[in-house]
Amino acid sequence: MGAPLYEIRRQGRGLRATVLLAVAGGMVLPIVAGLGQTLKAAFGLFPALGHDRLSVGPWRMLFELPGFWTSLRLSVVTGLGSTLIALILAIAVAATVQGRIPARRGARLLAPYLAAPHAAMAIGFAFLLAPSGWIARALALPLGWARPPDLVTVNDPHGLILILGLVVKEMPFLLLVTLSALSQVDARRLRAVGAALGYAPGMAWIKIVLPLVWPLIRLPVYVVLAYGLSTVDMAIILGPSNPPTLAVAVARWYGDPDPAMFLPASAGAILQGAVVIAAIAALWLGERVVARLALSWLRRGGRGHGAGPVLGLLTGTAMLLLMAGAAAMVSLVLWSFAWRWPFPALWPESWSLRAWFAPGSGLGRALANTLLIALVATALSLTLAVAWLEGEDRAGLGRAGWAEGLIYLPLLVPQIGFLYGLHVVFLSTGAMTGLAAVIWAQGLFVFPYVMIALSDPWRALDPRLIRAAEALGAGPWRRLFAVKLPVLLQPLLTAAAVGVAVSVAQYLPTLFLGAGRVPTLTTEAVTLSSGSDRRVTGAYATLQAVLPFACYTLAFLVPALLYRNRRDLSGAQ
Structure with missing residues (x-):
């Protein structure tokens, strides 16, 4: 006989409480401690420098630093602009392909873009758009260029690239995210209703489907906005260099040889957080304004037969950008194996493996560190996520909004706002250092993505399977290991692939918590991106992109091979 129901629920509540304590102690409290240390230094409280009184001096220093206001403007323009453009294009593509491409197939098609770390994509983009890049080479013959044009493309002062x-x-x-949300609102039926009322397909999607989809994608949009406003690695590679965006400027001030720069750097980090909060609040307010203003537009009942060409144009633009992204990733591979590639040749004239096997290059050590950190951080995060969700099941609890707030917290708080302060806390208390600190710091960001990737498939599991196992006498642990985990193998592997991709892409947590002594593929690739040897840079960035893509490939192939003779478990649809 199995355990009584009340005993199982008590175990479930205990399991979930344990995970919550682990998340609070290992995620929330460190973020609060790092923000607290940064906030103290931002207002002059830093005894190590002889400052033990509240002061607004760090803010005055910040406002007087050369290029500060330009850096602030660049952060706002690039962060808001990129988020709005990406959102509009994603909505247009979703409206165009909805009903034609299943969500699972869409995930497979988009997997290479999702797997590619930000730094690798940025380096490939730099190779593509540089004055001697692939686009310039393609234009060289018709325009008669014998040498790279004297144009500012990458690192342009306006942040367009x-x-x-x-x-x-x-x-x-x-x-x-949008394609996944469509499956939750029965978009096919809603569009059919719109078509029956005479609405064009695109206008039916915008007027009927989009208002229901937006609440489901709001938080991911906020996460994208927070990243765009505070990115460091992509801004170093593609953004303006002098002055840079605010997040890059703060990172430079933290690394300044003058210890006094820690104070204005901390003020800048707090300001970066305030910018993110203000931008999210502005987006939330804009949503309310648009919803109110759109009422009269909806009531007029325009059928929108002219919306199709606009959606088609936006979708075409999105496809061109996706093709550019694919070309950027291919350029990484080519440069890593190229030996002689003169301008304006479209293809290397000779090939070499020297960039991969050059003695003393450090590629092997960076790869080993990257793999170790990614595997450990992902394994710990996946264990916590499974324990959290299993505790919910056993306790009979549903999705809690406050708990999801804890999960999204590290993704909404700018990394530059608390990581260096957390590093100072670690140094002053003698806590973890080196590789252990980097694994833990990356886990702050790996766990939320693993939890997000796993939670919906877990909660969508057919409860009849669990009831059947229970009727056969299986206890809660046997039901977990013999039913839930095997059935959810593909979501588990996908969540693990997401975790590895997130870990491999981490730059600031590795740089700050590792104090620059734990080289990874990402930190080395970002450092090399400002050098002149594209071959070595291409080798690091290629390997950085290959690791997550290999994990995504395994996440699709392993269930298909193991369950190839079992319907609905192979993952092939």
């Missing part, structure tokens, strides 16, 4: 790079990286994520 940074906006373009962010759009290419974030649009597939928003598109996947």
Whole structure:
């Protein structure tokens, strides 16, 4: 006989409480401690420098630093601009392909873009758009260029290339989120109702489906906005260099040899957080304004037969950007194996493996560190996520909004706002250092994505399977290991692939918590991106992109092979 129901529920509540304590102690409290340390330094409280009184001096120093106001403007323009463009294009593509491409197939098509780390995509984009890049080479013959044109493309002072790079990286994520949300609102039936009322397909989607989809994608849009406003790695590679965006400027001030720069850097980090909060609030307010103003537009009942060409144009633009992203990733591979590639040749004239096997290059050590950190951080995060969801099931509890708030917290708080303060806390208390600190810091960001990737498939599991196992006498642990985990193998592997991709892409957590002594593929690739040897940079960035893509491939192939003779478990639809 199995355990009584009340005993199982008590175990479930205990299991969930344990995970919540672990999340609060390992995620929320450190973020609060890091923000607290940064906030104290922002207002002059930093005894190590002899400052033990509240002061607004750090803010005055910040406002007087050369290029500060330009950096602030660049952050706002690039962050808001890239998010809005990516959102509009993702919605247009979703409206065009909805009903034609299933969500699972869409996930497979978008997997290479989702797997590619931000830094790798940015480096590939730089190779593509540089004055000696592939686009310039393609234009050289018809325009008669014998040498690279004297044009400012990458690192342009207005941040246009940074906006373009962010759009290419974030649009597939928003598109996947939107396609997943469509399955929850029965979009096919709603569009059929709109068509019966005479609405054009595009206008029916905008007027009927979009208002129901938006609440389901609001939080992911906020996450994309927070990243776009505070990105460091992509801004270093693609963004303006002097002055840079605010997040890059703050990171530079933290690394300044003058210890006094820690104070204005902390003020800048707090300001970066305030910018993110203000931008999210502005987007929330804009949503309310648009909803109110759109009422009269909806009531007029326009059938919108002219919306099709607009959606087609936006979808075509999105496809061109996706093709550019694919070309950027291919350029990484080509440069890593190229030896002689003179301008304006479209293809390398000779090939070499020297960039991969050069003695003393550090590629092997960076790869080993990256793999170790990613596997450990993902394994811990996946264990916590399974324990959380299993505790919910046993306790009979539903989805809690406050709990999801804890999950999204690290994704909404700018990394630059608390990571360096957390590093100072670690140094002053003698806590974890080196590799252990980096694994833990990356886990702050890996766990939320793993939890988000796993929670919906877990909660959608057919309860009849569990009831059948229970009727056969299986206890809660046997039901977990013999029924739930095997049936959810593909979502588990997909969540693990997401975790590895997130870990591999982490730049600031590795740089700050590792104090620059834990080289990974990402930190080395970002550092090398400002150098002149594209071959070595291409090798690092290629390997950085290959690891997550290999994990995504395994996540699709392993269930298909193991369950190839079992209907609905192979993952092939």
